[in-house]
Structures are given as structure tokens and as C-alpha cells.
Amino acid sequence: MSQSAARDVADYLDTSYDIIYGEPELAVPEDDYQDKFIQQLLDELAPAQADIPTNVGNRQLINPQNYGQAYVITAKLADFKPLASRTFVIKGSSTIEELAETVILMFHGNLVHLYDAINEQTQEFYTQSEDFVPGGMTKVKLDLATVSLLNEKDKLTIHYDYGDGWEFKLHVQKIQPVTNEELPHVQKARGYGIIEDVGGVGALEQYYDDYQKGQVDPDFLDWLGGEPIDLDTVDINELNQLIK
Numbered sequence: 001m002s003q004s005a006a007r008d009v010a011d012y013l014d015t016s017y018d019i020i021y022g023e024p025e026l027a028v029p030e031d032d033y034q035d036k037f038i039q040q041l042l043d044e045l046a047p048a049q050a051d052i053p054t055n056v057g058n059r060q061l062i063n064p065q066n067y068g069q070a071y072v073i074t075a076k077l078a079d080f081k082p083l084a085s086r087t088f089v090i091k092g093s094s095t096i097e098e099l100a101e102t103v104i105l106m107f108h109g110n111l112v113h114l115y116d117a118i119n120e121q122t123q124e125f126y127t128q129s130e131d132f133v134p135g136g137m138t139k140v141k142l143d144l145a146t147v148s149l150l151n152e153k154d155k156l157t158i159h160y161d162y163g164d165g166w167e168f169k170l171h172v173q174k175i176q177p178v179t180n181e182e183l184p185h186v187q188k189a190r191g192y193g194i195i196e197d198v199g200g201v202g203a204l205e206q207y208y209d210d211y212q213k214g215q216v217d218p219d220f221l222d223w224l225g226g227e228p229i230d231l232d233t234v235d236i237n238e239l240n241q242l243i244k
Helices: 003-018 036-045 096-106 201-213 218-223 236-242
Strands: 069-077 085-091 115-119 124-127 138-141 155-160 166-177 185-190
Touching: 069 096, 085 096, 096 115, 096 124, 096 155, 096 166, 096 236, 185 236
Parallel strands: 124 138
Antiparallel strands: 069 085, 069 166, 085 185, 115 124, 115 155, 155 166
């Protein structure tokens, strides 16, 4: 196991007593990847049984088979035209929290607002909230669950900034061996992304139309810092710097 992966697992061991999901029924490892660090994690998770709320499931937090793999995922900004999308690679050992933050950053969010994620296949709600859970869904802590739980073709929705109401639609395209490439890494990108606090998709589309016509409101331009943003352009090198 790499040093970074070992540190990831060590962090899980430090926080494992906070887990209230019940026995995580993790699969028995099938190959040499399962080492003493993951085994320690599994041993620590097993006793966490007490006081299980009705809206919290007995959900495993890692899948040993995929924990050391890389995930190729596509993401797009929902309900916005023209298309703003990303194709990126992330480690299976990353948390869902790290996945969500990577997506928000690569669409030019700055992480100053709340966010959550929903797995549409499993109806799991990944959140830090202690109270709110959408009807019919199971709550899972997004800072503990890992990307390794996801399967090929799984679809997730990430919500960011409940005021502006941004949604990012994710689709797991492929699970593959990790290479020497630094992860996470953006492979393809189209469109700039969001403008923080602009007012959501409707306001972003209005700005896009005004920009195309050369009619951006001067007050709005001042609010942007004096320089307009071209929503049709994106710099992959910049995105990869943002998510380091």
C-alpha cells in the first residue's frame, strides 16, 4: 500500500468510533491488496453497534476490492445550457466528501456553502447533517464513506449551495487500476462552470445571454471584479491546479 493510502486508512481508524451505522458487513478480501491497515480498519468498525437511528443504515464504508482502484467519472452542471462538463479520475480510497469537493472546485465553486450527495442507485444520502434526510433515503456520513463503494454505471447527484441550488450529475464510467498519474486529475473539460452567489442556473443563463450579446450590466461587471467571465472557455491546467 502507498504511504498516502496508509495515511487515509489511519485517518479512518482515528475516527471510526464516531460511526453509528452498525456492523458494516464488509466483504472478505479476495486478493493481496487487503493488508494489515485495512484489516485494522475492519476490526475497528465491527464493534460500533449501539444506538442505531432508524434513518441510518448498516452501510459498509469501504469496498476492499475497489479501494485501491481508480474511478473514471463524468460530471455535468445540471439544467444549464450550453453544456458544462468534466471527465476526471479519482482514487477509490477518496471519501465521498473529497469526491464532492473535487467536483465543486473543478466547476469553480469555492466550498463556502453546504453540500451533500445522493446515490440514485442505492438511495443513500451522503451528508454531515445530523437531522435532515430526504424521505425514503438512508443517511451515510460523507466524510467516512469512500468512493470504493461505487460501482460502474452508478449515478450520483451532488447538491451545492442550497440558496443558489447548484446540482452536478455524476456517472461512474469505469473502474481501473491506479497508474502513476497524480489523482484526482481532470482529463476532459467543457465550459467554465458556475459563478459563486450569482443566483443559480437561471441567473447564470441570463448572464451567459447578456455576455453573448455584449450587454453585461455594468454593476454586475463591477460585482465580478471588472472582468467578464467567458462561460464557454475552460483551462484544464487551471482545473488540475484547483483540485490538488
